[in-house]
Amino acid sequence: MRRRPLWKSILIYAVVLFWCFIVLFPFYWLGTTSFKKPLDATRLPKYIPYYDFEPTTEHWEYLLEVRGDTLWRHFRNSLIAAGGSTAAAVLLGAMAGYGLSRFRYHWRGLNWRNDNIAFWIISQRFLPPALFIVPFLILYANLDLIDSHIGLIIAYTMFNIPFAVWIMRDFFDSIPVDLEDSARVDGATRWKAFVRIVLPLSAPGLASVAIFSFVFAWNEYLYALMLTNFDAITMPVFIAGQNTQRGVEWWYISALALTAIVPVVLIGLMLERFLTRGLVAGALKG
Amino acid sequence: MEASNPTTRTGPAAGKPPASEGTSEDRIMKRVFLSPAVIVLLLLSIFPLFWALGLSFTDMQRGGSTTERIAEAAGETGQGFLGLDFSLTMRNYERIFNDERLQAAARNTLYYVFIGVIVQYIIGFGLALVLNESFRGRNLVRVIFLMPMMTTPVVVAYTGRMMFDSYRSPLADLLRHAEDWIAGIPLIGGDVSLAAPWLTEGSWARGTIVLMDSWQWIPFVTLILLAGMQAIPDDVYEAARVDGASSFQILRKITFPLLLPISATVVLIRGLEIFKIIDVIVVTTGGGPGSATESLTMYIYKTALTFGNYGYAASISFVLLILVIVFATVFLTVTRRIAPRGMY
Numbered sequence: 001m002r003r004r005p006l007w008k009s010i011l012i013y014a015v016v017l018f019w020c021f022i023v024l025f026p027f028y029w030l031g032t033t034s035f036k037k038p039l040d041a042t043r044l045p046k047y048i049p050y051y052d053f054e055p056t057t058e059h060w061e062y063l064l065e066v067r068g069d070t071l072w073r074h075f076r077n078s079l080i081a082a083g084g085s086t087a088a089a090v091l092l093g094a095m096a097g098y099g100l101s102r103f104r105y106h107w108r109g110l111n112w113r114n115d116n117i118a119f120w121i122i123s124q125r126f127l128p129p130a131l132f133i134v135p136f137l138i139l140y141a142n143l144d145l146i147d148s149h150i151g152l153i154i155a156y157t158m159f160n161i162p163f164a165v166w167i168m169r170d171f172f173d174s175i176p177v178d179l180e181d182s183a184r185v186d187g188a189t190r191w192k193a194f195v196r197i198v199l200p201l202s203a204p205g206l207a208s209v210a211i212f213s214f215v216f217a218w219n220e221y222l223y224a225l226m227l228t229n230f231d232a233i234t235m236p237v238f239i240a241g242q243n244t245q246r247g248v249e250w251w252y253i254s255a256l257a258l259t260a261i262v263p264v265v266l267i268g269l270m271l272e273r274f275l276t277r278g279l280v281a282g283a284l285k286g
Numbered sequence: 287m288e289a290s291n292p293t294t295r296t297g298p299a300a301g302k303p304p305a306s307e308g309t310s311e312d313r314i315m316k317r318v319f320l321s322p323a324v325i326v327l328l329l330l331s332i333f334p335l336f337w338a339l340g341l342s343f344t345d346m347q348r349g350g351s352t353t354e355r356i357a358e359a360a361g362e363t364g365q366g367f368l369g370l371d372f373s374l375t376m377r378n379y380e381r382i383f384n385d386e387r388l389q390a391a392a393r394n395t396l397y398y399v400f401i402g403v404i405v406q407y408i409i410g411f412g413l414a415l416v417l418n419e420s421f422r423g424r425n426l427v428r429v430i431f432l433m434p435m436m437t438t439p440v441v442v443a444y445t446g447r448m449m450f451d452s453y454r455s456p457l458a459d460l461l462r463h464a465e466d467w468i469a470g471i472p473l474i475g476g477d478v479s480l481a482a483p484w485l486t487e488g489s490w491a492r493g494t495i496v497l498m499d500s501w502q503w504i505p506f507v508t509l510i511l512l513a514g515m516q517a518i519p520d521d522v523y524e525a526a527r528v529d530g531a532s533s534f535q536i537l538r539k540i541t542f543p544l545l546l547p548i549s550a551t552v553v554l555i556r557g558l559e560i561f562k563i564i565d566v567i568v569v570t571t572g573g574g575p576g577s578a579t580e581s582l583t584m585y586i587y588k589t590a591l592t593f594g595n596y597g598y599a600a601s602i603s604f605v606l607l608i609l610v611i612v613f614a615t616v617f618l619t620v621t622r623r624i625a626p627r628g629m630y
Contacts, residue, residue: 004419015416016423020430022501026445027433029456033448045459092323099319103312121323124331126558126614130583131607133590134341134600135334158330161323190315219438221565222583226591236440240569250448257441268436272429279506280513 034059034254041250059251063259071259074238078260080149081224081234082217085156089213090206092157093164096121098194100165101172118169125162129222140227147232155223160213167212167278171205172198208278211271218264235260342379342601344372348594378601387577388602391585392609394492398581399560399613402496403553409500410507411549415537417508418515431505439502443569446498450484457484488578491571495579498566503559507552514548515541550621554614561610582606 032048033041035055040046046053063071099105100114107117136155145151179201180193188196199206224234233241239260242253268275345352351372382388417427434442449455461480468478484494518541526536564583567573573580573588586606590599 008419009421012416012419012421015413016421016427019413020427023430023434023505025456026442026449026501029448030441030445042454045454045456047456092326095319096323099316103316103319105316105320117320117324121327124327126555126610127331127335128562128583128603128606128610130562130564130586131338131603132331132334133586133603134596135337137590138337138341138596139334154330158326161326165323190311191318194319215436219440221438221440221568222562222587226587236438236565239438239444240440240565248447253444254448257438257444261437261441264438265433265436268432269429272432275432276428276509276513279509 030254030257033250034258036251038249038251059255063252063255071256074233074235075259077149077152077228077232078218078234078236081152081156081232082214084149084153085160085217086210086213088153088157089160089164090210093161093209094168094199094202094206095194096161096165097168097170098172098198100169102177118166122162122166125159125166129159133222133226136223137226145227147228147230149232151227152217152224152232152234155227156213156217156220159220159223160216163212164209167209168202168205171202175201204274204277207271208274211267211275212278215264215268338600338603341597342604343374343376344597345375345377346372346596346600348596351597375597378598381598382601382605385602387580388582388585388605390577391580391582392605394578394580395561395563395582395606395609397492398496398499398563399557401493402499402560403557405496405500406504406507406556407549407553410504410552411511411545413504413508414511414515415541417512428509431509433505434502435506437502439565440569442498442502443566446494446501446566447485447570450494450497452481452484452486455484485570486575488575491575491579495563495566495570498570499560499563503556507556510548510552511545514545518544546621546624550617554617554621557613557617558610561606561613582609 032046032055035049035057036046036053037056037058040053049055100118103114105114105117106112110116112120140146140151143151145154175198180197183193183197184190218234219236220234221236221240224237225240228234228237239253239256242249242256353373417424417431449457452458458481461482465478465480483490485491522540522544523536526540531539562583563581564587567579567581567584571579573584577585582602583606586599586603589595589602
């Protein structure tokens with residue numbers, strides 16, 4: 001490694017610090033606003049607690065105690081929708097990814113082989129969700145799935161499968177077949193070899209698929225807005241709804257917003273290496 | 287996507303003989319593994335796609351078709367297509383060409399896509415260059431970079447509203463201080479107004495929405511480009527330096543061209559994602575002022591749910607699909623020409 005000129009080092013640290021500030025400041029603002037008294041949040045900006053404004057916990061108390069049941073209901077809806085669709089997408093994605101990695105398919109009618117099938121599957125990820133608004137509305141109304149958890153789980157699974165298949169196929173390609181082959185020589189069935197040997201080896205891949213699916217479903221807005229109206233409303237729709245129902249109470253919304261993002265941001269930060277790995281696998285191979 | 291070309295894939299699966307494909311167990315398991323995902327996609331993606339195409343040629347409304355309503359009012363039934371309770375019509379597609387709101391929404395969407403992609407790629411590339419250098423705390427910075435991507439877009443939008451308020455926001459505060467400071471400079475000082483209608487005036491609001499989306503997704507571009515940069519072997523740089531190339535020449539002649547394939551992928555992914563934009567707009571401007579910031583997805587949503595016109599909503603969703611397909615095709619054709627495969 002050559003030594004770097006000083007001006008270059010300064011430039012690098014300046015850019016990095018500046019961008020970290022850009023990224024972190026909005027989070028800081030959300031955090032402090034949730035402790036501001038209404039007057040401190042609606043007049044000229046106040047920056048530092050105890051220095052230019054006196055923090056209060058009343059909004060958090062209101063959110064967690066008075067409105068706690070409502071909050072928990074929406075939070076739970078989000079957990080169920082995101083958790084359920086993640087489980088389904090990981091299972092179906094791992095199976096299809098394994099199939100595409102280990103077998104040779106040939107759909108004669110279309111003359112499609114593995115790569116065509118994989119491309120078709122990932123291309124579904126990029127279809128605009130707006131295309132499905134009308135069919136989903138009619139279908140869900142007829143099947144009585146509007147405002148149900150299972151309805152959201154089904155929709156999110158559909159959106160998450162393409163990416164899951166894509167990443168898992170790539171991951172299975174990197175696992176040598178010898179292990180399963182020797183297990184199968186010893187009498188294990190294909191399914192047993194998949195569940196007992198291949199899946200445990202591909203835990204990192206499964207983890208990144210799970211995070212991506214979970215975060216996508218947790219943050220999804222359009223379908224949650226369209227397919228729920230009371231019982232199954234998820235956090236993003238609940239938060240967006242504060243816009244009109246109550247006027248804009250920034251202090252309350254900030255607290256609410258933090259309850260929605262803290263879980264996913266924490267999951268993301270704790271499992272950061274799987275996340276980066278999945279991103280890179282998805283894009284480099286894509 | 288590059289792997290669309292079936293001959294290019296190289297992986298363990300490519301050269302390897304099929305793993306004992308002959309056994310009857312495998313002939314069954316082969317289908318068992320792939321079918322569930324394919325069936326889900328067929329049922330929930332392909333079938334609705336064709337259904338929407340069919341609907342776009344009908345007069346379906348929420349709670350029944352126009353034909354059905356007229357028939358009910360007249361006390362008759364079964365006047366529509368083949369005795370069904372709706373009529374086939376081309377009116378939805380005729381309406382597309384005269385719908386100014388639709389054209390505005392399409393323009394806005396293209397604005398978000400093109401400006402967004404350009405802003406995110408340029409800044410993302412610059413940041414990746416910086417992160418590719420070694421400095422203290424690099425791992426921490428990478429973690430910080432992931433935070434916006436995890437954040438719910440609805441929350442990003444609310445936070446953005448707090449950041450870009452024309453009076454109460456820290457940004458407005460900063461600009462006011464800058465005004466005072468400029469006014470204090472002798473000779474060039476004077477009354478300068480830096481106040482901007484960030485979210486209240488159409489063209490500004492469109493830019494602000496792009497900024498919010500960029501805040502969230504620049505890190506994504508950066509992390510992927512960074513991975514691409516780290517995949518470039520060091521001896522390539524060393525050889526260039528031995529030949530006396532300057533940093534800028536290395537960037538222009540080596541780093542940038544080598545990164546073109548992955549740049550194409552990341553730009554395509556971002557472009558296709560921005561085509562779907564709705565949540566940030568709903569929370570920040572609600573599509574306003576007027577419909578100056580409305581996106582196609584938002585207009586489709588409103589047509590279907592607020593106005594209840596299913597047939598028309600379906601037909602404009604195909605306008606969106608056509609834009610997406612044109613974007614992807616043109617983009618892929620151009621990038622394939624500039625950056626042929628196999629540059630790595």
